[in-house]
Amino acid sequence: MDSQNYVSHGGMDGVKDKEAKEGGGGTSFFLLRVMALLLTLVAAIVLGVDKQNKVIPIKIVDSLPPLNIPVVAKWHYLSAFVFFVVSNAIACTYAALSLLLSFNRKKSLVLVTLILDLLMVPLLFSGIGATGAIGLMGYEGNSRLRWGKACNVFGKFCDQVAVAIVLSLLGSIAFILLVMLAALRLHNKSK
Amino acid sequence: MDSQNYVSHGGMDGVKDKEAKEGGGGTSFFLLRVMALLLTLVAAIVLGVDKQNKVIPIKIVDSLPPLNIPVVAKWHYLSAFVFFVVSNAIACTYAALSLLLSFNRKKSLVLVTLILDLLMVPLLFSGIGATGAIGLMGYEGNSRLRWGKACNVFGKFCDQVAVAIVLSLLGSIAFILLVMLAALRLHNKSK
Numbered sequence: 001m002d003s004q005n006y007v008s009h010g011g012m013d014g015v016k017d018k019e020a021k022e023g024g025g026g027t028s029f030f031l032l033r034v035m036a037l038l039l040t041l042v043a044a045i046v047l048g049v050d051k052q053n054k055v056i057p058i059k060i061v062d063s064l065p066p067l068n069i070p071v072v073a074k075w076h077y078l079s080a081f082v083f084f085v086v087s088n089a090i091a092c093t094y095a096a097l098s099l100l101l102s103f104n105r106k107k108s109l110v111l112v113t114l115i116l117d118l119l120m121v122p123l124l125f126s127g128i129g130a131t132g133a134i135g136l137m138g139y140e141g142n143s144r145l146r147w148g149k150a151c152n153v154f155g156k157f158c159d160q161v162a163v164a165i166v167l168s169l170l171g172s173i174a175f176i177l178l179v180m181l182a183a184l185r186l187h188n189k190s191k
Numbered sequence: 192m193d194s195q196n197y198v199s200h201g202g203m204d205g206v207k208d209k210e211a212k213e214g215g216g217g218t219s220f221f222l223l224r225v226m227a228l229l230l231t232l233v234a235a236i237v238l239g240v241d242k243q244n245k246v247i248p249i250k251i252v253d254s255l256p257p258l259n260i261p262v263v264a265k266w267h268y269l270s271a272f273v274f275f276v277v278s279n280a281i282a283c284t285y286a287a288l289s290l291l292l293s294f295n296r297k298k299s300l301v302l303v304t305l306i307l308d309l310l311m312v313p314l315l316f317s318g319i320g321a322t323g324a325i326g327l328m329g330y331e332g333n334s335r336l337r338w339g340k341a342c343n344v345f346g347k348f349c350d351q352v353a354v355a356i357v358l359s360l361l362g363s364i365a366f367i368l369l370v371m372l373a374a375l376r377l378h379n380k381s382k
Binding site for chain 2: 077078079080107110111114115118119121122125126127128129130131132133134136137138142144145146147148150172176179180182183184186187189190191
């Protein structure tokens with residue numbers, strides 16, 4: 001589906017007819033790319049602003065009232081969370097750039113964007129895996145390693161991590177669908 | 192590149208000529224698929240047999256000799272490692288099945304294997320991310336969360352985890368290259 005054909009058709013009906021024939025869909029690509037952009041952007045922001053202050057009463061001597069110790073959880077205390085924010089920021093930036101590129105419908109760009117969309121999948125999923133594993137450890141702890149739970153104290157912080165993971169997962173699925181749609185379009189054209 | 196053409200060419204030279212023309216490569220696909228199979232298989236085995244016994248001397252009372260406490264690290268103590276082994280086992284099984292399918296060169300199978308190869312990428316990378324994050328935590332610990340290092344005690348165990356991660360990463364790259372090659376082949380055919 002190249003630019004010349006787009007221009008010659010002129011109206012939206014012509015474009016839709018062509019899309020339907022070729023099995024791909026410019027509108028589907030555009031919407032998926034916008035979804036990927038927004039979801040990874042919001043995922044990076046949700047985890048990138050994650051912070052929780054808490055005051056924990058600790059009793060040192062029985063006869064005295066407990067000491068109130070202020071504790072804080074910040075997203076950049078854990079390298080897995082930093083990786084998550086960076087990977088989502090990269091994917092989001094790429095999605096924005098590829099949206100601009102998508103207006104230039106050169107044939108070679110279809111393959112280039114397919115490959116770049118594909119590379120966003122391992123980037124995002126390694127971040128999701130890392131953050132998911134550390135988040136789960138925060139919820140459950142591990143008695144054998146003596147790694148205690150953290151989410152019983154920082155519940156809001158952990159919930160925000162979970163929301164960021166779900167958003168990033170949806171963004172990654174948008175990238176997977178973009179690769180699938182581009183492959184389907186190439187497959188239908190090659191018939 | 193369908194089976195009829197393969198048969199009509201007969202010899203390997205004909206196959207290679209056809210591969211060169213179409214920009215894909217039956218041999219490259221086959222080798223990458225075998226690599227993906229072997230690497231994910233070995234990665235699953237390396238982590239799936241990971242176990243280390245250790246005796247740690249702990250001094251309870253100064254005047255008495257230290258108590259020797261036996262401790263053990265097993266791969267299935269951590270859910271991230273279980274996920275890694277399962278995801279590599281799934282990818283390895285799929286690679287074996289897809290190798291069998293690759294002898295049947297129906298046109299529709301090219302798209303189906305491209306999509307299934309693509310789905311192995313998030314599966315493997317989420318396992319790599321999860322295992323990498325927990326492994327890194329084992330090496331470095333986190334003072335704020337009071338999660339102590341484990342790899343200073345279980346060095347061999349952690350090294351084996353690192354080897355499994357590298358193997359799985361190489362296997363995942365093989366799957367990414369398979370998707371890229373299949374897309375390139377479809378792109379060249381659609382010209």
